[in-house]
Amino acid sequence: MDKRTRARELAIQGLYQLxxxxxxxxxxxxxxxxxxxxxxxxxxxxxxxTKGTWENLALCDELVAASTIKWQMxxxxxxxxxxxxxxxxxLKFCPDIPPKVxxxxxxxxxxxxxxxxxxAFVNGVLDAVLKKMKIEND
Numbered sequence: 730m731d732k733r734t735r736a737r738e739l740a741i742q743g744l745y746q747l748x749x750x751x752x753x754x755x756x757x758x759x760x761x762x763x764x765x766x767x768x769x770x771x772x773x774x775x776x777x778x779t780k781g782t783w784e785n786l787a788l789c790d791e792l793v794a795a796s797t798i799k800w801q802m803x804x805x806x807x808x809x810x811x812x813x814x815x816x817x818x819x820l821k822f823c824p825d826i827p828p829k830v831x832x833x834x835x836x837x838x839x840x841x842x843x844x845x846x847x848x849a850f851v852n853g854v855l856d857a858v859l860k861k862m863k864i865e866n867d
Contacts, residue, residue, distance in 0.1 A: 735766055736774035737815065737834055741842065743779040744811040755783065782818040789817040796857035808843045809851065816855050820862060828859055 742765075743758045758779060762772045782789060793813045794802050802810065817836035819826050831856045839847040 732770050733774060734834060734837075735768070736771045736778065737838060738841075739765055739771065740778040740782070740815050740851055741811040741838055743775065743807070743812055744782055745771070745807050747779070747783055747833045748810060752783070753843035755780070775849070778815060778818065778823075781822060782814050785818055785822065786814065788821070792817050792821070792858050792861065793851050793854060796854050796861060806843065806847075809839065809847055812838045812843070812847075812851055813854055817858055820855070820859060832859070 732774055739762050743761060746754055746758070746761070759772065759776060762775045764776075766772065790802055793805075793810075796803075805813070812835050816831050819831045823831075832852065835851050835855055836848045839851040843851075
């Protein structure tokens with residue numbers, strides 16, 4: 730498995746834990762990442778992406794909420810929220826990652842960790858987020 734893909738998996742698991750258990754868990758995530766993958770690059774990326782997403786949570790949630798039709802953040806599963814939050818963070822703050830890669834990776838994470846319908850939902854939301862971001866930047 731690609732190291733960046735593995736880092737995304739760990740990041741969404743970290744974000745899920747933060748969402749369920751709270752911000753006090755953030756310092757302990759480094760141990761979680763190390764226990765689940767021996768590669769230092771994977772730890773570094775997972776940690777950066779998790780912390781960056783968590784620090785920009787309000788903005789990420791705002792973009793997701795503005796791009797979901799008839800869905801409130803409170804109705805989304807914690808797994809789908811974690812996937813969407815990470816992807817929105819990467820779309821907004823990681824210019825080195827092409828948007829197509831971010832969206833494709835998020836779809837694959839949804840297929841692996843969520844329900845049968847989640848991958849299509851994630852795709853639709855992220856397409857809408859990307860369109861909104863392009864309009865804002867024009």
